[in-house]
Amino acid sequence: MREKSVGTVKTEYFTFAKHPHELRLACGKLLGPITLAYETYGKLNKDKTNAILVEHALSGDSHAAGVYEGEKTSGWWDALIGPGKALDTEKYFVICSNVIGGCKGSTGPSSIDPKTGKPYGLDFPIITIADIVKAQTHLIDHLGIKKLLGVIGGSMGGMQVLQWVASYPERVASAIPIATAIKHSPQQIAFDEVGRQAIMADPAWCDGAYYEKLERPEKGLAVARMIGHITYMSDKSMEEKFSRRLKEKEYSFKFTADFEVEGYLRYRGDNFVKRFDANSYLYITKAMDYFDLSEGKLVPEGKHTDVRFLVIAFKSDWLYPSYQSQEIVRQLKIRGMDATYCEINSTYGHDAFLLEVEEETRLVKHFLDKTFYGYDVVKGRET
Amino acid sequence: MREKSVGTVKTEYFTFAKHPHELRLACGKLLGPITLAYETYGKLNKDKTNAILVEHALSGDSHAAGVYEGEKTSGWWDALIGPGKALDTEKYFVICSNVIGGCKGSTGPSSIDPKTGKPYGLDFPIITIADIVKAQTHLIDHLGIKKLLGVIGGSMGGMQVLQWVASYPERVASAIPIATAIKHSPQQIAFDEVGRQAIMADPAWCDGAYYEKLERPEKGLAVARMIGHITYMSDKSMEEKFSRRLKEKEYSFKFTADFEVEGYLRYRGDNFVKRFDANSYLYITKAMDYFDLSEGKLVPEGKHTDVRFLVIAFKSDWLYPSYQSQEIVRQLKIRGMDATYCEINSTYGHDAFLLEVEEETRLVKHFLDKTFYGYDVVKGRET
Numbered sequence: 001m002r003e004k005s006v007g008t009v010k011t012e013y014f015t016f017a018k019h020p021h022e023l024r025l026a027c028g029k030l031l032g033p034i035t036l037a038y039e040t041y042g043k044l045n046k047d048k049t050n051a052i053l054v055e056h057a058l059s060g061d062s063h064a065a066g067v068y069e070g071e072k073t074s075g076w077w078d079a080l081i082g083p084g085k086a087l088d089t090e091k092y093f094v095i096c097s098n099v100i101g102g103c104k105g106s107t108g109p110s111s112i113d114p115k116t117g118k119p120y121g122l123d124f125p126i127i128t129i130a131d132i133v134k135a136q137t138h139l140i141d142h143l144g145i146k147k148l149l150g151v152i153g154g155s156m157g158g159m160q161v162l163q164w165v166a167s168y169p170e171r172v173a174s175a176i177p178i179a180t181a182i183k184h185s186p187q188q189i190a191f192d193e194v195g196r197q198a199i200m201a202d203p204a205w206c207d208g209a210y211y212e213k214l215e216r217p218e219k220g221l222a223v224a225r226m227i228g229h230i231t232y233m234s235d236k237s238m239e240e241k242f243s244r245r246l247k248e249k250e251y252s253f254k255f256t257a258d259f260e261v262e263g264y265l266r267y268r269g270d271n272f273v274k275r276f277d278a279n280s281y282l283y284i285t286k287a288m289d290y291f292d293l294s295e296g297k298l299v300p301e302g303k304h305t306d307v308r309f310l311v312i313a314f315k316s317d318w319l320y321p322s323y324q325s326q327e328i329v330r331q332l333k334i335r336g337m338d339a340t341y342c343e344i345n346s347t348y349g350h351d352a353f354l355l356e357v358e359e360e361t362r363l364v365k366h367f368l369d370k371t372f373y374g375y376d377v378v379k380g381r382e383t
Numbered sequence: 384m385r386e387k388s389v390g391t392v393k394t395e396y397f398t399f400a401k402h403p404h405e406l407r408l409a410c411g412k413l414l415g416p417i418t419l420a421y422e423t424y425g426k427l428n429k430d431k432t433n434a435i436l437v438e439h440a441l442s443g444d445s446h447a448a449g450v451y452e453g454e455k456t457s458g459w460w461d462a463l464i465g466p467g468k469a470l471d472t473e474k475y476f477v478i479c480s481n482v483i484g485g486c487k488g489s490t491g492p493s494s495i496d497p498k499t500g501k502p503y504g505l506d507f508p509i510i511t512i513a514d515i516v517k518a519q520t521h522l523i524d525h526l527g528i529k530k531l532l533g534v535i536g537g538s539m540g541g542m543q544v545l546q547w548v549a550s551y552p553e554r555v556a557s558a559i560p561i562a563t564a565i566k567h568s569p570q571q572i573a574f575d576e577v578g579r580q581a582i583m584a585d586p587a588w589c590d591g592a593y594y595e596k597l598e599r600p601e602k603g604l605a606v607a608r609m610i611g612h613i614t615y616m617s618d619k620s621m622e623e624k625f626s627r628r629l630k631e632k633e634y635s636f637k638f639t640a641d642f643e644v645e646g647y648l649r650y651r652g653d654n655f656v657k658r659f660d661a662n663s664y665l666y667i668t669k670a671m672d673y674f675d676l677s678e679g680k681l682v683p684e685g686k687h688t689d690v691r692f693l694v695i696a697f698k699s700d701w702l703y704p705s706y707q708s709q710e711i712v713r714q715l716k717i718r719g720m721d722a723t724y725c726e727i728n729s730t731y732g733h734d735a736f737l738l739e740v741e742e743e744t745r746l747v748k749h750f751l752d753k754t755f756y757g758y759d760v761v762k763g764r765e766t
Contacts, residue, residue, distance in 0.1 A: 290634055
């Protein structure tokens with residue numbers, strides 16, 4: 001079943017908030033025009049009740065499934081999106097868009113500032129997860145969808161899922177936040193901050209105004225990414241993948257990469273800078289750090305919502321430890337909401353949300369089917 | 384009791400391996416002359432059987448206790464060294480020396496290379512924990528001590544403790560490795576490697592030849608130190624210390640330090656570069672990564688030793704998780720050695736070895752007394 005793919009896909013672009021209809025951001029500033037790069041898989045049904053919005057993580061993009069013409073690598077969640085898969089494109093219409101602030105086709109700090117005709121750089125306003133989701137509502141409107149059957153995502157994707165419920169509960173039938181948190185802990189902020197410091201310490205960063213220069217802050221961004229990669233794996237998964245294996249037969253007695261794990265990190269760092277913008281890294285991590293739906297903000301008191309929840313965490317995930325997912329469930333239960341919690345016994349660490357395909361498929365497939373077939377998506381009534 | 388201090392102290396210097404008596408290192412190269420900066424507290428007894436060697440961690444130095452004349456800040460383990468304290472200077476003679484490769488008075492990459500008359504920089508040979516300990520034996524010889532009553536240290540200090548037993552079991556009566564490992568795991572190597580990459584990514588690093596330049600790789604070293612600080616604390620201790628408290632009343636919507644934890648990390652990073660040499664950071668972390676006394680190397684088969692062990696770990700320490708201390712104990716038990724394991728229920732993370740003073744005092748004091756009074760230090764016989 002899971003070998004099937006959605007096949008060849010193409011990224012599309014939707015532009016909104018054209019002057020004077022600019023988007024008001026949480027910081028108070030206006031942003032526009034805004035372009036969202038997005039992809040869709042499957043077909044929207046006549047009633048427009050089978051749409052599932054997939055939210056990507058920090059370094060993700062709109063290319064969640066399928067392959068681009070002439071290319072071989074499939075989208076970042078291809079294992080979960082396709083005919084017969086967790087997000088079954090034979091039943092559902094799946095949408096994924098690149099976040100604002102990003103660098104994969106949606107408006108971000110590397111986009112042209114209409115006021116200057118040059119890339120924004122640090123003139124791009126600080127955005128929040130609420131802003132990211134607000135922008136997505138325009139895309140959903142554009143597609144003619146009133147209410148999403150589901151919103152699903154891991155890590156920062158999970159924050160967007162929670163934000164959809166907090167901001168637009170009437171537009172979501174079910175929510176699947178995976179390996180995420182209701183707010184960043186100081187440790188999570190700390191890791192993000194060190195990544196930002198690594199970028200800003202790179203003289204090639206030039207206060208964010210590097211787009212028209214020969215050099216880019218690649219070394220700083222590579223260091224930030226290496227830190228990230230350590231936090232995405234678990235102690236155990238690193239042991240299983242690398243142990244203390246050497247790249248050569250013996251210690252080099254030099255500052256080269258002696259251990260395979262060192263080679264892996266350097267490789268990952270070097271590769272990342274080819275496909276990601278350093279300023280986007282700053283903006284998106286800041287949005288994650290600002291995210292805080294604790295203290296009743298996830299489901300404001302008195303605001304009725306019947307969104308069904310499937311909350312998934314992974315045992316070895318120490319970056320988004322399971323107690324944070326349990327806290328989401330606790331907040332939902334306080335408001336009497338329908339929430340199921342599943343902790344998957346994985347050793348992959350935070351990366352598990354990309355790797356534990358079988359377990360996730362079982363859980364998500366059943367949950368979505370129950371929502372779609374046992375539920376009136378538009379009216380929220382059990383049928 | 385514990386308010387007592389050893390009082391005013393002075394760092395002393397011992398130079399050995401003067402040409403042609405150079406020290407042969409694990410890499411095969413010769414190093415010399417070598418100076419060791421060291422301090423001693425308490426008095427060596429007539430039989431020279433009351434000496435305890437304290438081993439410092441990555442960023443430590445020989446100033447373990449007391450205060451320098453005219454200064455107020457006491458040594459890094461002052462809480463454990465002094466009259467009536469864990470290492471009771473009324474009974475014991477306590478020694479602490481800065482490791483070779485360091486930058487606090489002992490020979491390291493910032494020292495003058497006698498061959499060129501200039502600082503070594505990257506011409507300094509890669510050193511190992513075995514080399515560090517080998518150098519210490521010269522100091523112990525110089526002090527006229529045949530056998531140490533105890534060797535004690537946390538983190539990299541604990542590695543040196545283990546190395547003493549592996550290399551010179553006949554010269555150690557008891558060993559107290561704290562919050563350490565028999566070998567670095569890939570995760571530990573990974574964190575070190577990212578720190579090194581941060582330093583080497585700084586253009587001011589200049590392949591290690593920055594000593595005579597105006598600028599030093601301060602930004603890279605600060606990032607390395609910030610990463611370190613995250614790993615020294617636990618998720619919980621960060622939550623207790625900072626939570627999500629802001630420095631100002633509201634989000635700045637800028638890339639300044641919004642959260643207290645960000646301010647803390649920046650402060651710690653900036654402070655560290657004033658007192659530590661970036662090349663030393665590279666050399667010492669590499670020595671830690673190379674360290675591996677697994678597979679019977681801690682106590683080689685057939686090599687009789689009756690060193691008594693007290694192995695201490697901390698529950699919330701995720702940088703040197705307690706399973707690594709348990710592995711040390713397992714290796715010792717396989718060889719039928721006398722080893723006691725204590726896991727302290729601390730929330731401080733790896734920093735606990737510097738902070739859990741009461742628990743450590745209780746354990747260490749009793750253990751050392753039992754070794755000293757119930758044991759013939761020189762002959763290794765129970766009395």
